[in-house]
Amino acid sequence: MKRFSQLFLVALLSGATTLGAYKLLFDSNGVFSSNKSPITTLATESYNKKVGLSPEVVDFTEAAEKTVHSVVHVKNVSYKTVTNPMLEYYYGYKGGQTQEQVGTGSGVIISEDGYIVTNNHVVKGASEIEITLNNKKSYKAKLIGTDSKMDIALLKIDADEKLPYTTFGNSDSVKVGEWVLAVGNPYNLTSTVTAGIISAKARNLDASGIQSFIQTDAAVNPGNSGGALVNTRGDLVGINTMISSMTGSYVGYSFAVPSNIARKIIEDIMEYGNVQRGILGVEGGELNATASRELGIEQTEGFYISSVSKNSGAERSGLKKGDIIVKLDNQSIATFADLSGYINTKRPNDKVQVTFVRDGNNRTVPVVLSKNEFFSTEFKGIELENIDAADKKKFNLDYGVKIKSISNENLAQYRDELKGNIILSIDNVKAKDIESVSKLLNKKDERQSVRLEMINKNGEVFRIII
Known part of the structure; x- marks a missing residue:
């Protein structure tokens, strides 16, 4: 009898334990119940935004598909005459050998009628510019205008069809940590798409402090210059410009001109023929x-x-x-x-x-x-600015533009003599001010020779052809 009582007590306790466990774990308010409202909340659950790399969180395919068709390959062809100084010295040989030089980069179509934005350094010094679309069609491009300070250039092609293009986004609204895609043609590999995040904004890599880049860790290599930096909606938020590297290849950081700056420069070139600062x-x-x-x-x-x-x-x-x-x-x-x-x-x-x-x-x-009273323009590596009141008084002038700086390698030996000189006319057209000069030079091909009449720091008037 005593043994039976013990067995009964054990059975009773076992049943109670089983029932309690069921109620605790599986009942309507149990731990594993689908109706259970959690008593505690993890910190990550308090955010509405999901983070991670799964396709459910972020999808790059739509942005990539939209952008690859509007990013083009830019081929820059220039010609350089190579001379032999030994032959010149000993034999008086004055001839030279013309060599073709080819550079490549990327560009972004921004309108269906063929306007393309790229970097100034991609097309600098070009004798010919060839654009190849994503569908392999090629066109000769015309250089409409440039801004060397911001490294932006505007090209135009005349295609036989309406072209796919990328719309501008608001670069001021991009946030650090936001996903972006870099689309371009590194190492002549067309339609290359890489992903990364905005690493920083308003990066200044120039001593003058005028530049303000978007920094990203999307892989950018030589040939990506002039290509598109887009957000996950495919909106253009930057023009890829440079990388920070000890080797010349991507090592973790790249930089883009913000789309708001690029757009303003392009609109200025199209409307005024120069950049309004x-x-x-x-x-x-x-x-x-x-x-x-x-x-x-x-x-x-x-x-x-x-x-x-x-x-x-x-x-x-x-x-x-x-x-x-x-x-x-x-x-x-x-x-x-x-x-x-x-x-x-x-x-x-x-x-x-x-x-x-x-x-x-x-x-x-x-x-x-x-x-900007020091508003400037550049032509053939010569940067020009308006003359100030002191110059007008000193030389008794009411017009003219001053040579601010010279980056043209062919004029390097004359840099000190030319810097500060005032140009009075260009091809016999009076150089009234920087705006009129900019419009005049914008119509000229950089391969053409131009005749400059100028006055030097001693008040002497002379003429040169560049």
Whole structure:
């Protein structure tokens, strides 16, 4: 009897345990119930956005399909005469051998009637430019205009059909960590697509501080220059321009001209024949811990104004030395590249809302961008700018353009003699100002010789042919 009681008690406890476990695990409120509302939530579950690499999260195929048909192969053909100095010296031989040089890159069709954007360095010095579409058709291209500072060039082909093209996206709205595709023709491998993320924005790789690149880790190699950087919708957010590498090949970083800057340059070239640059009218530098400590201020981000240009929009709006610019319109300003990159998307007479810090308080004023008195253009490696009041007074002139710099290798030995000279006429056409000169030169082929009449620093007038 005692043994039976013990068996009964064990059976009773076993049944209770089984029933309790079932209720705990499988009942309507059990741990494994489909109706169960979790008591605790993982941190990752509190976000609506999914992260990962599975096809369910992000799909690149649509963007790639849209873009590969609008990215073209650009072939740059130039001719160089090679001479033998020994033959010239000993035998008076003056002849030379003409050699064909070929460079390649990429371009992006931006309209159905054949306008193509690429890098200036892809087509620089070209005697002929050939465009090959994704369907293998080839066309001769015309160079419409360039901007060497931003490394952008505009080409045009006359095709016998409406062409697929890529639409511009808003590069200001791209975010660090956002997926992007780089599409181009590296090493002559056409229609190559690589993926990566936006690594940084407003990267300045130029000593002048005028450039403002998008940095990405999408693989870009020689031949990708001028190709498309697109978001996952296939919108153009940048023109791939360069890589940072010790070897010449991709090692992890690449850079693109933001689409907003490229689009503004292209529209300027098409409408005005040159690039219209507006200026805020301030000089200074970006803040960091060291600069702020030297200036005796606490803020370590923003653009510190050290001087304001006379008669500029900034002066008329009341900006002054010591103000710290922290925002332009809705764009936050932490570095000089942030400021210059945003201003480069604007034109003279555009109005910008400038938010700045003064005496610890934020203020916002509208500033009308001034016309850049140092607006420049470039032709055959000669950069030109408007003459200033001092030049006009010194030489008793009311017109002319000044040689600002020379990058033409053939003129390198005369650089010091020519720099600062004032050009009075080009092919007997009066050089009134930089705008008229830019329009005149835009109609000329860089292979053509031009006759320049100029006045040097000593007031002597002379003529050269380049």
